[in-house]
Amino acid sequence: MLSMINVSYSYKTKSKVDVEVLNKKSMEFEQGKFYTIYGASGCGKTTCLSLLGGLDSPRDGVISLDGVDIKEIGYNNLRKNHVSYVFQDFHLFSYMTAVENVMLAINISGKIKNKKDAKEKAVALLESLGLVDAEMNRVITKLSGGQQQRVAIARALATDANYILADEPTGNLDKENTQNIIDIFKQLVLEQNKCVIAATHSESLKKQCDVCFSLEA
Amino acid sequence: MGLFKRIVTEITRRPFRTIILAIAILVLSVLSMIGGFLQNAVNMAYQEYVKLEGYSIVVESRSGETIPSELIDQILALDHVVGYNDIGGHELDYKPVNFMNIPYKSNSYTSVSTSEYITLYGNISTSLYSTFRNGNMILKDGVFPSSHEKGVIIDSILAAKNGLDIGKEIELYSDTEDKTITFEIIGIYETLQAPEIRIDNSQGAYYTISPKSYIFCDYDSFFELRDSVDPLRSLMVYVDEYENIEIVYNEIREIAPEEEYGLINCLESTLSEYGAVVVALEGTSSGLLKFTYITSLVILFLMTLLWMRDHYYEAGIYIALGTEKIKIVLYFITEILIIALTTLAISLVIGRGVIYTYGEKILDIATGFTNSKFSDGLIQIKVLDNAFSYQSILSACGIYLLIVVISTLLSSVAIANYNPRQLFDAD
Structure with missing residues (x-):
């Protein structure tokens, strides 16, 4: 279980004004469930994901994984082995192919050293997300938005992380692709016991999740 | 895609900035080689005058x-x-x-x-x-x-x-x-x-x-x-x-x-009578070298900061994927080193050519700045024959490499501590 316990977070603006984003928030995320953190822009959704993924530290409170503070686990270790990100803008390497992007994540995790095995795994992941051979070997810029987001999800799965943190994963997608991505998330939750946590202001995502945490600005 | 291929791709994706950085390293390193040549000339001349009088x-x-x-x-x-x-x-x-x-x-x-x-x-x-x-x-x-x-x-x-x-x-x-x-x-x-x-x-x-x-x-x-x-x-x-x-x-x-x-x-008597140029040249050459090294440090530091600015996106992805900070820093240093080493190899050839071909002209210009000349033509010939030294040229290249690495280290360490979101937004 990934937990956020009494977490408060604030940041300073350019004019040195303190802006409080989260105030004593607590949330728990279990494997095998699809969560959304819902709210308008500026309410702290992305901040929650940053804190859960160890990219930022809370002012107060604790983020823990299975009862262990993530500070003790180590942030790099956390992102290599336990949590993965899926971004709204995909944030893939545009000059690499789909396979190469996924292999990069495998390479960084250090779980598979052999290049051939890493490629096999990458191909398998992309196939499971509906990409065909020709698409896998295309440079990212030659893929559609929906395809790119699948590649991003495949990259997130490459490290065998149990917790997928998705920041506005359907923000740049059309209706059809949005539903495709939601279906993929549900499949991951059901079949692979993953925990998907999506920060979103999308109603359709909110309606189709298992648990929704609402935040207010 | 292997690490080396990734690095080369990143370098060639930004040809304009790569070339600008390379030119900066090239020009500054050749200038420092010229400074080193003049310093060697001073030392050689000094040794010749010492030899004349035999201590x-x-x-x-x-x-x-x-x-x-x-x-x-x-x-x-x-x-x-x-x-x-x-x-x-x-x-x-x-x-x-x-x-x-x-x-x-x-x-x-x-x-x-x-x-x-x-x-x-x-x-x-x-x-x-x-x-x-x-x-x-x-x-x-x-x-x-x-x-x-x-x-x-x-x-x-x-x-x-x-x-x-x-x-x-x-x-x-x-x-x-x-x-x-x-x-x-x-x-x-x-x-x-x-x-x-x-x-x-x-x-x-x-x-x-x-x-x-x-x-x-x-x-x-x-x-x-x-x-x-x-x-x-x-x-x-x-x-x-x-x-x-x-x-x-x-x-x-x-x-x-x-x-x-x-x-x-x-020795003093010989230097004051024949070697005033050596004393004056020493000041000119060390002044040139100090100026070149300090300017280089500033220019290269700013240029690598700009260079790193282009890598925010890349760094953001690596951080999000869980790459250790030290690896991110090493990656960027490797990238800069590839550019710097290639450029310095070229500057070695150019510097050598410039000094060999124009050594006498450079010495004349330098002594012109000091408002003095070698009164003994034979000493000038000996100085020119022996002032070129691969050691000093390689030292200049080594110092430049160090400057480039330090600049990159400072800027990449800063980047490695950012939140990827900040890096993506900044990009």
């Missing part, structure tokens, strides 16, 4: 009286004093009787004049004579002539061509005194750099290889030949290292009263 101090009797042996003994007992010679050049030309003169040769000259005469040199300490002190001649076999070892030492080629060796005798004839003298050969020396003599004529002064081989004998024998004794009115006292000249000068001054004896620091 010596002249002690001269103001009254013209013979310098007492007690004073000489006191001077010899000082630390750092290695010996002395009579300052007067005791040399005479003799005609060889049972052998032939063989002139010296040098790689720098295509034609060598010759003479049937040899030059006999008489020294108190032959080993301290300038050609031996400077390493231009080295004793190969036997011993140096002295008051305890009477005889002569001859050049090895002279010996070989005439079938002479240690223990054999040579006969010399003096035209002026109309007599023949015999010497036993007690040593053979090898000439590494042929002695040069200055010729003054109506066309101006110039240097040439001595056409007469030098034969060195002990001091007493030289004057016995002439049935005369020159009183010792001025000494050339030799010091072990030129850094100790000042110390010895002051110590001699304490034991040789100023009103009775004149002292000259030969």
Whole structure:
């Protein structure tokens, strides 16, 4: 279980004004469930994901994984082995192919050293997300938005992380692709016991999740 | 995609910025090589002037009286004093009787004049004579002539061509005194750099290889030949290292009263008369180097910051994927090193070409800035021949590499601590 316990977070603006984003928030995320953190822009959704993924530290409170503070686990270790990100803008390497992007994540995790095995795994992941051979070997810029987001999800799965943190994963997608991505998330939750946590202001995502945490600005 | 391929792809994706960074490194490193060349020229010139005077101090009797042996003994007992010679050049030309003169040769000259005469040199300490002190001649076999070892030492080629060796005798004839003298050969020396003599004529002064081989004998024998004794009115006292000249000068001054004896620091005197350009050039070259290195540090630091700015997105992805900060830093350093090493390899070739082709012009421009010139053309030639040094060029490249690495290290460490969101937003 990934937990956020009494977490408060604030940041300073350019004019040195303190802006409080989260105030004593607590949330728990279990494997095998699809969560959304819902709210308008500026309410702290992305901040929650940053804190859960160890990219930022809370002012107060604790983020823990299975009862262990993530500070003790180590942030790099956390992102290599336990949590993965899926971004709204995909944030893939545009000059690499789909396979190469996924292999990069495998390479960084250090779980598979052999290049051939890493490629096999990458191909398998992309196939499971509906990409065909020709698409896998295309440079990212030659893929559609929906395809790119699948590649991003495949990259997130490459490290065998149990917790997928998705920041506005359907923000740049059309209706059809949005539903495709939601279906993929549900499949991951059901079949692979993953925990998907999506920060979103999308109603359709909110309606189709298992648990929704609402935040207010 | 492997790490190296990834890095090369990142570099080639931004050709404009890569080229700008490379040009900056190239220009600045070539400038520093030129600065290094000038510094080498200064050191070479300085060494040539040191060689001219052989780290010596002249002690001269103001009254013209013979310098007492007690004073000489006191001077010899000082630390750092290695010996002395009579300052007067005791040399005479003799005609060889049972052998032939063989002139010296040098790689720098295509034609060598010759003479049937040899030059006999008489020294108190032959080993301290300038050609031996400077390493231009080295004793190969036997011993140096002295008051305890009477005889002569001859050049090895002279010996070989005439079938002479240690223990054999040579006969010399003096035209002026109309007599023949015999010497036993007690040593053979090898000439590494042929002695040069200055010729003054109506066309101006110039240097040439001595056409007469030098034969060195002990001091007493030289004057016995002439049935005369020159009183010792001025000494050339030799010091072990030129850094100790000042110390010895002051110590001699304490034991040789100023009103009775004149002292000259030969190195200082030579530099002030002929080597002012060296002193001035030293200031110019070190100024150029300092300016270049400081400017380079600032320029390259700013340029690598700009370079790193382009890598925010990339760094954001690596951080989000869980890459350790040290690996991110090493990745960026590797990228910059590839550019820097390639550029520095090119700058080595360019720098070498510039210095080789335009070395004299660069030296003229530099001395022009100092409002002085090399008064001795031969020293300028020697300086130009030897001032190019791969070592100094490689040092300049090494320093640049360090500057580039430090700049990249500072900026990439900063980036590695960012939240990927900040990096994506900034990009």
